[in-house]
Amino acid sequence: MKKIFPFLLIALTGLALGHFYQNHSSILKTKPAIEVANPILNSIQKKGSSQTADTSVSIKKNLEENVVNAVSSSPNVHFKGLHEKIADFYSQIPRKSSLAGLAATEMHETPQPILAAGRHLGDMHEYFLTHNHDINAELNFYLKCSQQKDFFDSARALCAARASQLFLIITGNQISSKIFDDRIAILKNQITL
Amino acid sequence: MKTIFLIILILLSAAAKAQTPSIHISPGIHEDQKGSILKDLENLLTLPVEGQNPKANALFETSYLTTAHLNSWLADRAHHFVEQGFDFMPRLQVLQENFTYPNLVMPTIETATKHSGVTTGAQTMQVRMSNKGASLYWFAKTRNQKLALDLPGYGIATITTPRIGLFMVGEGLFNETILGSKNSMATSLFRMKTYFHEARHTDGNGVSLGFFHVVCPKGHQYEGFSACDKNSNGPYQVATLFLSTTINACSKCSSAEKEALRNVQLDNQLRIVSQSLNEIYIPIKHKKSHADAPEMSLSSTCQALKDQGSDISQLEACKPGFHFNALTPGADEPPLWDPTPESTGDL
Numbered sequence: 001m002k003k004i005f006p007f008l009l010i011a012l013t014g015l016a017l018g019h020f021y022q023n024h025s026s027i028l029k030t031k032p033a034i035e036v037a038n039p040i041l042n043s044i045q046k047k048g049s050s051q052t053a054d055t056s057v058s059i060k061k062n063l064e065e066n067v068v069n070a071v072s073s074s075p076n077v078h079f080k081g082l083h084e085k086i087a088d089f090y091s092q093i094p095r096k097s098s099l100a101g102l103a104a105t106e107m108h109e110t111p112q113p114i115l116a117a118g119r120h121l122g123d124m125h126e127y128f129l130t131h132n133h134d135i136n137a138e139l140n141f142y143l144k145c146s147q148q149k150d151f152f153d154s155a156r157a158l159c160a161a162r163a164s165q166l167f168l169i170i171t172g173n174q175i176s177s178k179i180f181d182d183r184i185a186i187l188k189n190q191i192t193l
Numbered sequence: 194m195k196t197i198f199l200i201i202l203i204l205l206s207a208a209a210k211a212q213t214p215s216i217h218i219s220p221g222i223h224e225d226q227k228g229s230i231l232k233d234l235e236n237l238l239t240l241p242v243e244g245q246n247p248k249a250n251a252l253f254e255t256s257y258l259t260t261a262h263l264n265s266w267l268a269d270r271a272h273h274f275v276e277q278g279f280d281f282m283p284r285l286q287v288l289q290e291n292f293t294y295p296n297l298v299m300p301t302i303e304t305a306t307k308h309s310g311v312t313t314g315a316q317t318m319q320v321r322m323s324n325k326g327a328s329l330y331w332f333a334k335t336r337n338q339k340l341a342l343d344l345p346g347y348g349i350a351t352i353t354t355p356r357i358g359l360f361m362v363g364e365g366l367f368n369e370t371i372l373g374s375k376n377s378m379a380t381s382l383f384r385m386k387t388y389f390h391e392a393r394h395t396d397g398n399g400v401s402l403g404f405f406h407v408v409c410p411k412g413h414q415y416e417g418f419s420a421c422d423k424n425s426n427g428p429y430q431v432a433t434l435f436l437s438t439t440i441n442a443c444s445k446c447s448s449a450e451k452e453a454l455r456n457v458q459l460d461n462q463l464r465i466v467s468q469s470l471n472e473i474y475i476p477i478k479h480k481k482s483h484a485d486a487p488e489m490s491l492s493s494t495c496q497a498l499k500d501q502g503s504d505i506s507q508l509e510a511c512k513p514g515f516h517f518n519a520l521t522p523g524a525d526e527p528p529l530w531d532p533t534p535e536s537t538g539d540l
Contacts, residue, residue, distance in 0.1 A: 104418055106365075108321075108420055109390065123449055126452075136502055140504065143508065177488065180510075187459055192441060
């Protein structure tokens, strides 16, 4: 038994590493440089009190330049500004009218265009998490999205929930639910962000 | 000591395997699809469940919802998966005429006013899953017959209960992703949600038999389609609560995937309509994510947004003369239907 144990241990370690790689390889491969660097940038911002402001700004600037260089030199990553990103979102997100071309059986469960809308919202959410931006611009984006009557109700409600969350962060108060259409206000309260 | 440790490890992994719902998968289902289904069921074993939601506890019939409960709930209801296009008729056998069913009351099945959209030839129909067992049980009951079905790779299954758990798996179930890979945990969660939705159709008796959907009301996103529930514990609620208890706990899901799944959760939630079908269901108590902060008045909200530099001209509610027509919370709450299965048959 003692002779087998080291081999067993190696085999188990190998299995565990394989499992880890299987679960994380896609993230390791696709995570943009800016996403990896953002926590570092944020930590530098937070550590402002223990460092001189100049050093902090200088390090941050250097890092940002490195990240931008890394991103722009990568053929697979296209660095988009917020305005361009939002314009893409509005031009690409499917609208309610896209349900008209679907068969009744497809309505039984979340239809393809609504799934696609969710992917666009997921993409925007990830963008806001991984890029430095003005929080008011994010609030504006979600407020505007929640008001689009041609958007799917689920998408509008998700935007309303995000707008409510940001409004609370900015003002310390709950946004008036009357800002949203009644059914959207009701729906947005059903989700935990 | 080491030997004992090893034995315990082996036993534990065997026990974990044993908890996977044992589902007979028809040989007609493609190998890669079969692989995805089996992976989903395996993922279900490791799925963390976050937070205790009284509604979810009640629906899944437990005082404290765990992964094990979710597994056994599904295991009780899902038994056979067959492929899209599976031809039932030649495989049906009448075992007995004038068969007496335990509950003579039949459910009301509403006729959709819209049967299909304008499907063009280029589009293919994306069927994900449907519960054929409940439909066959209902069909047999309307004819007072005791039926059986010859299932390839399994044998004869008698249809004496809606809990026969016979699901037809469509190509659409595997063609969609939440984001990225078809084998990601998020996409797996999305498919699992579908299994749980269909599993609810195996429940109910008399009027609640099969938890059949109703036609969505006027003004609804799915107006005219049979894609809504007028109860608080039907398939759409099952899907909603399954997602609400698993999304935030999904450590293998990215932020973008979680957001996309929340969109699916809300799409299920909005299908739960009030009893009179005039409006969507309004819960008596709104669930507030930031309960301690006071809600601002509309005028203060508009002012605060203006102060933050928001373009409030895009907000109808901030325009002069706006009149808010509040719906009455709690009015016309959808009832809970009796989920007790009409019969457990030969199971």
